[in-house]
């Protein structure tokens with residue numbers, strides 16, 4: 224088992240997790256992006272691909288084998304039961320990949336970025352969790368711009384995630400990404416604490 228301090232970074236859609244993790248990464252900290260890894264596994268892990276095809280049909284994949292994200296998003300983000308099924312297939316595989324990744328790292332500490340750290344229960348595998356927060360309206364605006372989707376589509380995903388207040392109760396640290404408070408000093412402060420070994 225790795226003795227490294229393990230930090231989870233989470234936050235609702237559009238809160239700015241990826242932006243913050245990029246800053247940690249520039250400081251030399253290895254970052255595992257669970258959402259990206261989940262997508263990679265959904266096309267590269269044969270058992271997972273077979274299970275997704277069996278559950279969601281061949282339309283879940285394009286003819287070239289890439290994931291039909293728009294189709295799957297349409298299937299799951301307005302249907303809680305379907306989303307639960309997809310999560311039950313993907314999350315255990317992605318969580319295992321994260322644990323294997325941690326064992327390979329040599330660094331003062333490691334970071335796992337995941338939108339659903341609390342919802343999936345995987346926060347328990349980390350020593351500390353950072354919650355990234357931002358006002359709802361700003362998050363919607365950011366994602367509409369980033370992904371070219373409608374406010375309704377962003378809200379459908381938000382409704383499948385825990386409300387921020389619930390996450391605050393379980394988080395050890397909070398980074399405010401409201402476009403007003405500067406991000407870099409907040410990240411530097413946490414980096415200092417994690418490197419000290421006594422956060």
Ligand SMILES: CC(C)(COP(=O)(O)OP(=O)(O)OC[C@H]1O[C@@H](n2cnc3c(N)ncnc32)[C@H](O)[C@@H]1O)[C@@H](O)C(=O)NCCC(=O)NCCS
Pocket residue numbers: 235236237257258261265290291292293295296299306309310313314317337338339380383384
């Ligand atoms: C349905 C899929 C194909 C849609 O892909 P798409 O490229 O449109 O969105 P993307 O994956 O980039 O997600 C954007 C954001 O939506 C939110 N989101 C993604 N998956 C979920 C989910 N299962 N529940 C709630 N919110 C989610 C997150 O905030 C995420 O960062 C994809 O989200 C997916 O496979 N989700 C299920 C696996 C999963 O839970 N992944 C994320 C955590 S490991």
Ligand SMILES: Nc1ncnc2c1ncn2[C@@H]1O[C@H](COP(=O)(O)OP(=O)(O)OP(=O)(O)O)[C@@H](O)[C@H]1O
Pocket residue numbers: 234235236237238239240241242243258338365366369400401402406
């Ligand atoms: N402080 C900021 N100032 C300006 N733009 C920002 C800021 N923070 C984030 N953004 C932008 O908002 C969008 C959402 O940020 P990001 O992708 O980091 O969020 P996320 O929490 O990782 O979202 P998701 O859960 O969808 O993966 C991105 O396009 C990003 O560049």
